[in-house]
Amino acid sequence: MxxxxxxxxxxxxxxxxxxxxxxxxxxxxxxxxxETVGEMTVDDPRMICRNVDVYYGDKQAIFNVSLDIGKNQVIAMIGPSGCGKSTFLRCLNRMNDTIDICRVTGVIKMDNQDIYDSRLDVVSLRASVGMVFQKPNPFPKSIFDNVAYGPRIHGLSDSDTHLNEIIERSLHKAGLWDEVKDRLDQPGTGLSGGQQQRLCIARAIAVSPEVILMDEPCSALDPIATAKIEELIDELRENYTIAIVTHSMQQAARVSQRTAYFHLGKLIEVGETDQIFTAPRHKLTEDYITGRFG
Amino acid sequence: MNNLQQHNDTMARVQQGLNQRYRNEKRFRRVGLSAIMSGLIFVSFLFITIFANGYTAFQQTYLKLDVVFDPALIAPLGMTDPDILSAANYGGLVKAAMREMFPSVTSRREKKTLYKLVSTGAVYQLREMVMLDPALIGTKKSVWLVADDDVDMLIKEHIDLNAVESDRRIKNNQLEWIRLLQKNGRVEKRFNSTFFTAGDSREPELSGIKGAVYGSFFTLLICLAIAFPVGVAAAVYLEEFASKNRWTDLIEVNINNLAAVPSIVFGLLGLAVFINFFGLPRSVPLVGGLVLALMTLPTIIIASRAALKSVPPSIREAALGVGASPMQTVTHHVLPLAMPGMLTGTIIGMAQALGETAPLLMIGMVAFIVDIPGGPFDPSAVLPVQVYLWADSPERAFVERTSAAIMVLLAFLISMNLLAVWLRKKFERRW
Structure with missing residues (x-):
């Protein structure tokens, strides 16, 4: 010091x-x-993060990250294991609150409001910032109940028919409707891995969030299921803002418009996906995407 | 060449060691198998002894007497008020019937020993008959009456007839009379329904376990009503809401310690707190249930926490991710998934409480209580205490009743444990 x-x-x-x-x-x-190279701001941001630090107890996991999440864009976060990209993603809907020793400082704004403000209700935040996890985690309930859970707890539907509409629409958007429409009452855990993950996406969009966070959504899936999810992400971009953490650089290149490269808890470089993958400005980014480490 | 030699050398050594390894494995298996076998032998020895000692208790000897329902003894003035009928001298009827059957018995002393063949409970049997049907008065009827426990033991061949007469409960003249009755087909072993419908008694042939079963039921009901909600709430709070710090660590260590505290200490605590401080009555299932609840709480909390821990965190994340509050996450998802495990733990805890004796001795549930309790506020015994009381009684007939009561207790315990196993199998989930 x-x-x-x-x-x-x-x-x-x-x-x-x-x-x-x-x-x-x-x-x-x-x-x-x-340290951050590139354009961390965008013209039309949905979420604004400034000087975000995250600590697990005494250990600092994220160092001074400032980044904008653009509206109706897919932003991919890449980097070697343990670089803090998942931790940063989980700050965006305060999932880190569930970890006792985790402490977040800095500013993360959505609609001009600090989401870490004590007046902000974390339940309503998570209703507008949905999340899809690494391992498909449907509830051990029926497919219908899985999708209906969010609308039910938030009181989004006025009637049974309305609820049915929401569920059909969500499953349609998640590209799962045709596969499950005849067996909505069967357990969601009985679906294949890829279907389960799309069910989780349907569950997330059933509460009509604005932002969807995806934490390595394809790492447990086979290439065909992965392709389907990637296709889906591209379609969802029209209506939602998406932040995705991925280990696969090809995936980041395929689905995202912007890419952020994390290294040891620091945001090294952020920019247009094309630029990052064709002309990285930072040495570390270049080493990572050319496969020299990671 | 050198390489090949080395390889052969290695193989030879491996072969040598291999045999040793197989021998060790075989020995280990044999030791494990013999451990299980000896355990099984002990258990089957226990079961066989108890069954062999106890199965006779489910039968009871009855004597057939020709009873004259003498109006002079029952309703002297022709009055058939229930009050008069219930207070009538039915003992006289029994005695008269006995005298009639053995007219040769004349001396006062011999008559007395003759009357002893029939249980004192025969009086109540006759009274009940007359109260039900007053038209019996004035008629003569053959009635099967409960025999005295000594007669019962003789019929079941538990009395050593080679012993000196003065050492025997059945004297020579009584033996003669019984043989005569047997010859006339007036002695019969019947299913002992009294054992299941009566409370405790000083007379073995009149004693039953209904009072103890009811007492155990009310005690467990209170215990469950308190220990389950408190235990589950404590487990949920500690596992899902409490922050992990030195205090929760301390609480956890203490809960684990409480599970190992000797149960009699809980009995003393119950005596001091519930009876002396709060002034609750002694010997009642309410206090018994409270004490057993204290004793079962650690078991339930530990089992419930293990059940909550086994619910994968991804389910919690999924619920929180769609905006469920922590409370909703627990009540909608975590608790239903953990419930089978919690129930299993609770049933095991209850089974443990059902068999517990020591703490109940401290709060006075060891009293001799004849009445069948009607609720948790009536004094009562419980099954294990009933076993203890009967095991302590000198009458030979209580030996078989002790074993029979143990059989009933074991039946309850086994069915509770089977229920726990069934619940676990039925709701077991894999992720």
């Missing part, structure tokens, strides 16, 4: 009024900000 203060002596003088801790914090951020 001493070193940083020395390097930024001028800044320290300007911030006389602030407490030492605050100064240290800002200096650390100044120091880190330079």
């Amino acid at each position: 001493e070193e940083i203060v020395n390097q930024n002596g001028a800044v320290t003088e300007q911030l006389d009024a602030a407490t030492d801790a605050e100064i240290d914090m800002r200096l650390v951020r100044e120091n880190h900000r330079s």
